[in-house]
Amino acid sequence: MAGTKKNPMPCQPGEERVKNFLEVALGYDEDVAINEAKRCIQCKNPKCVSGCPVGIEIPKFIEKIAEGDFQGAIDTLKEKNSLPAICGRVCPQEEQCEKVCIVGIKNEPVGIGRLERFAADWERKNRKEQSKISNTEGKKVAIVGSGPAGLTCAGELAKMGYQVTIFEAFHQAGGVLMYGIPEFRLPKEIVQEEINALLNLGVELKTNVVIGQTITIKELMEEEGYEAVFVGSGAGLPYFLNIPGENLNGVYSANEFLTRVNLMRAYLHPQWDTPVKVGKKVAVVGAGNVAMDAARTAKRLGAEDVYIVYRRSEDEMPARIEEIHHAKEEGIDFRLLTNPMEVLGNSEGWVTGLKCLKMELGEPDSSGRRRPVPIENSEFELDVDVVIIAIGQGPNPLIPRSTPELQTSKWGNITADESTGNTSMEGVFAGGDVVTGAATVIKAMGAGKNAAVAMDQYIKNK
Amino acid sequence: MNKILQKQVLAPTLKQIIVEAPLIAKKAKAGQFVILRIHEKGERIPLTIADYDRDNGTITMIFQEVGSSTKRLGLLEIGDEILDLVGPLGQPTEHPAGAKRIVCVGGGVGVAPVYPEAKELHESGVEIISIVGARNEELLFYLDNMKAVSKELHVTTDDGSKGRKGFVTDVLKELIESDKGIDAVIAIGPMPMMKAVSDLTKNYGLKTIVSLNSLMVDGTGMCGGCRVTIGNETKFACIDGPAFDAHEVDFIEQMRRLRMYQIEEKVEDCRCGEGME
Ligand SMILES: Cc1cc2nc3c(=O)[nH]c(=O)nc-3n(C[C@H](O)[C@H](O)[C@H](O)COP(=O)(O)OP(=O)(O)OC[C@H]3O[C@@H](n4cnc5c(N)ncnc54)[C@H](O)[C@@H]3O)c2cc1C
Ligand SMILES: Cc1cc2nc3c(=O)[nH]c(=O)nc-3n(C[C@H](O)[C@H](O)[C@H](O)COP(=O)(O)OP(=O)(O)OC[C@H]3O[C@@H](n4cnc5c(N)ncnc54)[C@H](O)[C@@H]3O)c2cc1C
Ligand code: SF4
Ligand code: FES
Numbered sequence: 222m223a224g225t226k227k228n229p230m231p232c233q234p235g236e237e238r239v240k241n242f243l244e245v246a247l248g249y250d251e252d253v254a255i256n257e258a259k260r261c262i263q264c265k266n267p268k269c270v271s272g273c274p275v276g277i278e279i280p281k282f283i284e285k286i287a288e289g290d291f292q293g294a295i296d297t298l299k300e301k302n303s304l305p306a307i308c309g310r311v312c313p314q315e316e317q318c319e320k321v322c323i324v325g326i327k328n329e330p331v332g333i334g335r336l337e338r339f340a341a342d343w344e345r346k347n348r349k350e351q352s353k354i355s356n357t358e359g360k361k362v363a364i365v366g367s368g369p370a371g372l373t374c375a376g377e378l379a380k381m382g383y384q385v386t387i388f389e390a391f392h393q394a395g396g397v398l399m400y401g402i403p404e405f406r407l408p409k410e411i412v413q414e415e416i417n418a419l420l421n422l423g424v425e426l427k428t429n430v431v432i433g434q435t436i437t438i439k440e441l442m443e444e445e446g447y448e449a450v451f452v453g454s455g456a457g458l459p460y461f462l463n464i465p466g467e468n469l470n471g472v473y474s475a476n477e478f479l480t481r482v483n484l485m486r487a488y489l490h491p492q493w494d495t496p497v498k499v500g501k502k503v504a505v506v507g508a509g510n511v512a513m514d515a516a517r518t519a520k521r522l523g524a525e526d527v528y529i530v531y532r533r534s535e536d537e538m539p540a541r542i543e544e545i546h547h548a549k550e551e552g553i554d555f556r557l558l559t560n561p562m563e564v565l566g567n568s569e570g571w572v573t574g575l576k577c578l579k580m581e582l583g584e585p586d587s588s589g590r591r592r593p594v595p596i597e598n599s600e601f602e603l604d605v606d607v608v609i610i611a612i613g614q615g616p617n618p619l620i621p622r623s624t625p626e627l628q629t630s631k632w633g634n635i636t637a638d639e640s641t642g643n644t645s646m647e648g649v650f651a652g653g654d655v656v657t658g659a660a661t662v663i664k665a666m667g668a669g670k671n672a673a674v675a676m677d678q679y680i681k682n683k
Numbered sequence: 684m685n686k687i688l689q690k691q692v693l694a695p696t697l698k699q700i701i702v703e704a705p706l707i708a709k710k711a712k713a714g715q716f717v718i719l720r721i722h723e724k725g726e727r728i729p730l731t732i733a734d735y736d737r738d739n740g741t742i743t744m745i746f747q748e749v750g751s752s753t754k755r756l757g758l759l760e761i762g763d764e765i766l767d768l769v770g771p772l773g774q775p776t777e778h779p780a781g782a783k784r785i786v787c788v789g790g791g792v793g794v795a796p797v798y799p800e801a802k803e804l805h806e807s808g809v810e811i812i813s814i815v816g817a818r819n820e821e822l823l824f825y826l827d828n829m830k831a832v833s834k835e836l837h838v839t840t841d842d843g844s845k846g847r848k849g850f851v852t853d854v855l856k857e858l859i860e861s862d863k864g865i866d867a868v869i870a871i872g873p874m875p876m877m878k879a880v881s882d883l884t885k886n887y888g889l890k891t892i893v894s895l896n897s898l899m900v901d902g903t904g905m906c907g908g909c910r911v912t913i914g915n916e917t918k919f920a921c922i923d924g925p926a927f928d929a930h931e932v933d934f935i936e937q938m939r940r941l942r943m944y945q946i947e948e949k950v951e952d953c954r955c956g957e958g959m960e
Contacts, residue, residue: 390769390901390903391901392720392727392766392767392769428767429767429768429769430706430769431769431770431772431903434710434770434771434772434903435706435707435710435769435770435771436706436710457901457903457904457905458904458905459905459906459907461907461910461917463917467910467917468910468911468912468917468936468940469939470939470940470942470943473907473908474906474907474908476905476906476907477900477906477907477908480900480901480905480906481900485726485727485900486724489724492724493724494724494725494726494751494752495726495727495900496944498943498944569939570936570939570940570942617903617904617905618904618922619903619904619922
């Protein structure tokens, strides 16, 4: 008989995993997966499906797992989601499918995300060698950026028979999946396998090309013969707090810190050339997934004390619950209702501390969240030598700057129709974080998928 | 792609390479740079595009061997390929509108980035006066190139082994005071040199442009590692620069930021020799 609680996720013990970069969550084995799948009551009118941004037929894939038909499960998943091994690991399920799961009303919801991960991992172990396809007949389309939005859009268009080229600014594809989310949460090998699967579909990947600098969108269309372009350039521009001392040595944006470590493998310096300064005492400002990742990474790199500094309370923390739990287990020290005022430094320009102010919750603001208000005379100094700012990112300005035809919001996001990705420039579609601002992997994928359908229609009607 | 077609040793630790890069050559403008990686585990290192040939699809880079990556780059030979090469990055330098006479100052390896500026300005009809400075004669290069685009060329060395003994600022001061009708100055070199030039020209209210070689990771505005304070505002050198109005730059902060990785890199012979301290 299936229990009232989710089958727990086996994990590396906290004290063990802070010493390595190996994956923290180990995944269900077959028996546990079947047992968890049996907790699903196969609703006639399943709420979970409407909670999924790409509409995976959740009861169906779960039923297949319950029957031990793992191939059937993965086939069902892949009808709607081309990156299940990634989504099963990083989607905020508790905010989406699992939030509305019927079982969750009385008991814990079905572990939909864990089951998705299980099916995807089963397939990766049992996957047959795929033969490479090459599309040389179809019309040419260009994808800018190789994050989840771009990868998904590329995959869909390739399956429709288009000749697809992805342009990526970095030397490696994957976007945030590669440079942002750390290895211990999303092994890079998995991302690489998904990218390889796309390349097998005949998608061409051109790394080291910055659209807007190396070549413009207009040139892609007018000179290079691309019939349509999808922009999935993400939200890579780091925000800072604009407080004094932010340019001291030892203050990083989370992007820089994580890119040095993930993409450039600074944790393997000096075997890898890129260094990173970790410090003994680290303050991470912010409480989203990015902040958790930065804090846990710092701990793994040997920092003794790592603080999360956040001006609101636990309830408002935007990170996935699982990641908050993992961070706590790993000994991250949460300093909530604490607002950073100034980064303090010595005469050589190095960080020596973070001046903070204690906050309390006041009246709800327009977003319905209780607004943090400063407590008078509550200033104190946190003794740290590295500060990592993880308070969000905006869209990268390179494309809007070089493409005046593209309409943008006052925040710099590209204005695009949500269901089609249509922009103000003919033949140019956009989706993912560059349109919505920093969001989620699955939303970016959904946008890539919608845009692919719209691009196909656009080209056919041209 | 990215094959090294020519290589020249300009001074013992100073090398010039010409690399196949048609897409970059097609777009490059004075002031822009590339980021390259030499091997799988390599750093992403920024280098200025010192020259380009659109017809042949090549770009020229000049680099000083200061640490492990640039030393390794120096070991590559003609026919070798550079693993990754991305660009052109950064904004082309915005030249002062209406300027008729501009002084171009190049210090040390800074002559490499100042040359395309001088050349571009010269071709657009601006009169160029150049000042090239280095520690000693051995480290001087591109004198002929600079001469070809300049009306006057002044050379200084710290030890007097060639040209005038002293600093570029000594000559610059004289030029300004002898009333040559100078409209603007472009100065590129070690941070302390740029600071010295900036301090000098500030006294005369003379428009001055410098190019900041801050630490970079991506070069596309994503990491924020290249932050610079320009008149009280934080800018990213990679996408807002690398050229900025010298009188607005917080040089002290920049010099500190460049020292960020000195311990990790364990450099014995760093470029600080050019007067960094
Ligand atoms: C540290 C971190 C942790 C996160 N954790 C989670 C999580 O647990 N769950 C979750 O759902 N979401 C998470 N997110 C958010 C999620 O990763 C993003 O919402 C998602 O990656 C957005 O996808 P995208 O395709 O729009 O853009 P990105 O993934 O940002 O990819 C954009 C790509 O475009 C490239 N590019 C940019 N400009 C150009 C140009 N001009 N020319 C060529 N290429 C260009 C970039 O180099 C990049 O590779 C996290 C984000 C971060 C930073
Ligand atoms: C836009 C831009 C254009 C540049 N153009 C040129 C060029 O045309 N020719 C050239 O020789 N160099 C140029 N540089 C500097 C060059 O990128 C660095 O010298 C190089 O990255 C050092 O790499 P390394 O691994 O050999 O040395 P490292 O081992 O990384 O460092 C050696 C020492 O140099 C310091 N250092 C590291 N990076 C820089 C830097 N960017 N500037 C100053 N000191 C640094 C380190 O703190 C360390 O003390 C440019 C930099 C920028 C940002
Ligand atoms: S809502 Fe929950 S119980 Fe119902 S079908 Fe979906 S996963 Fe199963
Ligand atoms: S180098 Fe990363 S933002 Fe400029």
